[in-house]
Amino acid sequence: MTRFVTADVSGQVGADVLLLADVEHHYVPFRHLGDQLNTLTCAGSVTARVFTREERLRQHKDGYRSSRYVRKHGKHLRPGLYRRFNPIATREEADAMEQELARHLRNRGYPVYGGH
Numbered sequence: 001m002t003r004f005v006t007a008d009v010s011g012q013v014g015a016d017v018l019l020l021a022d023v024e025h026h027y028v029p030f031r032h033l034g035d036q037l038n039t040l041t042c043a044g045s046v047t048a049r050v051f052t053r054e055e056r057l058r059q060h061k062d063g064y065r066s067s068r069y070v071r072k073h074g075k076h077l078r079p080g081l082y083r084r085f086n087p088i089a090t091r092e093e094a095d096a097m098e099q100e101l102a103r104h105l106r107n108r109g110y111p112v113y114g115g116h
Helices: 030-039 053-061 068-073 079-085 091-107
Strands: 017-022 046-051
Touching: 017 030, 030 046, 046 053, 053 068
Parallel strands: 017 046
Antiparallel strands: none
């Protein structure tokens, strides 16, 4: 697993910074947001925005990174199915985990749609 550390350079950032986070984000654990905010000591301004589970579902339903099946039939997210996999270090690892989870659910009889 590749680990990214920003502490060595965060104090050198002088530009305005917008940090986007998700309560159940795959790449950066939510608990690290405060640490990241505190290390940006030279930034012009720092703003943080945290998305809730409901907001992420709305994004999926509105078409952001979702299939037509999710847009039409999606009811709610199922964090119990993916929480144990977080955090995931890279997009490649997230894609591999998603494919494995899709295979597992299909084998148990669940319909799985999308590019898995």
